[in-house]
Amino acid sequence: MVDQAIERPPAVWRNRRTVLRRGRRLRSHWATLLLLSPGLAWLALFVLVPLGFTVMLSFWKSTIFGTLPDFQFGNYEQIVAQPLYRDLLLKTLRISLITTLISLVVSYPIAYFLSIQPTIRKVVLALLLFLPFWTSYVVRTFVWLPILGTTGAVNQFLMWLGFIDQPLEWLLYNEGSVYLGLVYVYTLFMTLPIFLSIEKIDPRLIEAAADLGAKPMWIFLRIILPLSWPGVLSGCIMVFLLSMAAYVTPQLLGGPSGIMFSNMIAAQFLANNNWALGAALSVVLSAIVLLLLAGAGRWIGVQQVFVGGRS
Amino acid sequence: MTTRRARKFDALPRSYAVGLAIYAAFFFAVLYGPLVMIAVLSFNNSNVTGFPLRGFTLAWYEKVLATPEFITAFGSSIAIGLLAALAATSLALCLALGFRRHFPLKTAVFNLVLTPIVMPGIVGGIVLLLFFGYLNLRPSLWTTVLVAHINYVLPFAFLALYPRVHNFDRSLEEAAMDLGAQSLGVFWYVVFPIIRPGLIATFLFSFSLSFDEFIRTLFVTGYDRTVPVMFWSRIVDELTPELPAMAVLIILVSATTSLIAVVVSGRAAGVRQNG
Numbered sequence: 001m002v003d004q005a006i007e008r009p010p011a012v013w014r015n016r017r018t019v020l021r022r023g024r025r026l027r028s029h030w031a032t033l034l035l036l037s038p039g040l041a042w043l044a045l046f047v048l049v050p051l052g053f054t055v056m057l058s059f060w061k062s063t064i065f066g067t068l069p070d071f072q073f074g075n076y077e078q079i080v081a082q083p084l085y086r087d088l089l090l091k092t093l094r095i096s097l098i099t100t101l102i103s104l105v106v107s108y109p110i111a112y113f114l115s116i117q118p119t120i121r122k123v124v125l126a127l128l129l130f131l132p133f134w135t136s137y138v139v140r141t142f143v144w145l146p147i148l149g150t151t152g153a154v155n156q157f158l159m160w161l162g163f164i165d166q167p168l169e170w171l172l173y174n175e176g177s178v179y180l181g182l183v184y185v186y187t188l189f190m191t192l193p194i195f196l197s198i199e200k201i202d203p204r205l206i207e208a209a210a211d212l213g214a215k216p217m218w219i220f221l222r223i224i225l226p227l228s229w230p231g232v233l234s235g236c237i238m239v240f241l242l243s244m245a246a247y248v249t250p251q252l253l254g255g256p257s258g259i260m261f262s263n264m265i266a267a268q269f270l271a272n273n274n275w276a277l278g279a280a281l282s283v284v285l286s287a288i289v290l291l292l293l294a295g296a297g298r299w300i301g302v303q304q305v306f307v308g309g310r311s
Numbered sequence: 312m313t314t315r316r317a318r319k320f321d322a323l324p325r326s327y328a329v330g331l332a333i334y335a336a337f338f339f340a341v342l343y344g345p346l347v348m349i350a351v352l353s354f355n356n357s358n359v360t361g362f363p364l365r366g367f368t369l370a371w372y373e374k375v376l377a378t379p380e381f382i383t384a385f386g387s388s389i390a391i392g393l394l395a396a397l398a399a400t401s402l403a404l405c406l407a408l409g410f411r412r413h414f415p416l417k418t419a420v421f422n423l424v425l426t427p428i429v430m431p432g433i434v435g436g437i438v439l440l441l442f443f444g445y446l447n448l449r450p451s452l453w454t455t456v457l458v459a460h461i462n463y464v465l466p467f468a469f470l471a472l473y474p475r476v477h478n479f480d481r482s483l484e485e486a487a488m489d490l491g492a493q494s495l496g497v498f499w500y501v502v503f504p505i506i507r508p509g510l511i512a513t514f515l516f517s518f519s520l521s522f523d524e525f526i527r528t529l530f531v532t533g534y535d536r537t538v539p540v541m542f543w544s545r546i547v548d549e550l551t552p553e554l555p556a557m558a559v560l561i562i563l564v565s566a567t568t569s570l571i572a573v574v575v576s577g578r579a580a581g582v583r584q585n586g
């Protein structure tokens with residue numbers, strides 16, 4: 001009773017506070033609008049409008065006189081019908097899928113390894129893991145040239161050992177070197193979400209299973225693997241999307257046979273001067289990405305995919 | 312925490328644990344091997360980019376630092392990085408503060424903020440190329456490149472700041488308000504000092520992201536190029552012997568900035584992770 005008397009402020013105060021709160025709430029709507037408007041204005045002007053413009057341009061017609069306003073599906077028909085574009089799209093999908101699978105196989109053990117380390121060592125190792133990915137991916141792709149090239153580490157080492165007389169030419173500029181480059185550049189996007197999802201697993205589940213006599217293999221297969229599934233899924237989506245959009249790696253390490261979809265998009269602007277087709281190719285690539293994210297978003301939050309690193 | 316990890320570790324038989332550790336060593340060797348090798352090559356006294364090693368020299372660093380093209384691009388990248396980081400951090404802070412309240416279409420707005428990094432990087436560059444092209448705006452460092460960089464960095468800055476601002480103890484603000492502080496006063500004296508490390512870390516991360524940005528810049532670059540675009544034009548052209556030294560210098564800038572950011576934020580892992 002006494003406590004209540006102390007807690008309850010006099011009626012006059014209470015009214016004053018309520019009035020103040022209500023005023024604050026009214027003002028807060030305007031404050032929210034005011035806080036959101038600069039960022040939203042920026043995004044509308046420099047992201048949405050250019051994007052809308054690109055979609056519009058993808059229906060225009062590129063001629064020798066420039067890109068003429070029109071509404072026709074010629075550019076899209078070309079992408080679907082001509083083997084040059086269709087096959088490249090399929091090849092890009094295949095390369096991205098294989099890159100994703102390799103990344104998963106490479107990343108899962110390291111994510112699991114990190115999660116079972118004692119705290120200090122875990123922090124240090126995680127930092128060591130992130131550090132290379134916080135530097136330029138152009139540079140991280142470039143480093144493979146002096147490794148796989150004719151004067152590169154691998155060739156020179158093999159020649160020094162006497163296994164070969166001539167440098168191997170096939171180490172670089174093929175699909176294999178693209179896989180190597182992509183996995184090297186994007187693996188963190190797989191490792192990080194898997195690591196975070198393993199970290200979230202309640203250790204009591206593992207203890208309970210162990211106490212009940214489950215073998216380590218079964219604990220891994222029946223508890224850790226299923227519960228880390230969301231991380232695996234976000235990692236796969238992230239690596240797949242990044243690989244679909246890869247430009248630097250195929251251009252630098254792929255050679256003519258390792259070219260991917262983005263290189264074709266770039267060629268429309270940097271070489272062929274076919275802006276309408278370039279816009280249509282960009283829309284196709286973006287549509288694939290958005291469809292995949294929308295589909296995956298049903299199982300995991302879209303924001304969960306973007307857990308770290310850069311593209 | 313320690314006991315919890317210890318239990319997890321115990322659950323693994325010794326042979327598995329050893330195998331895993333060997334794999335981890337291999338993984339880190341592959342991760343760092345190429346970077347260590349490029350650093351070694353940058354000191355190699357040879358006119359060939361590659362092996363064999365022919366002695367130690369600092370000549371390639373001297374050559375890079377005496378290349379006007381590199382120095383100009385370096386200055387441009389630093390300036391663009393600072394401006395883009397400042398703009399993106401400010402915009403992201405406003406957005407993150409706004410996101411503390413409920414408002415209509417919140418999910419849609421959240422997705423809009425993430426759009427620039429959801430879109431393939433190359434498309435992010437091309438939409439700006441087309442947009443500015445049809446506005447007859449000539450590509451240049453301070454217009455098109457800056458816009459491309461702010462577009463790219465903004466979502467990351469938002470994702471970094473959002474949990475900081477979101478997990479902020481609201482009762483501190485309410486206390487300040489009940490004591491008579493106005494909104495701006497509450498922000499300046501209560502909110503800002505608490506989220507300051509997060510802001511600095513976000514600024515540094517934004518800078519490092521901008522410093523390394525390549526694909527969007529490639530399509531909107533004018534006469535003045537940024538470091539990655541200049542580096543790219545060199546490596547697709549010819550493998551000249553000073554390139555490893557240039558690569559090392561580029562790595563040093565972004566790695567150092569990111570490391571400082573981690574130290575500042577006091578969180579070793581997942582600063583860019585959203586909670």
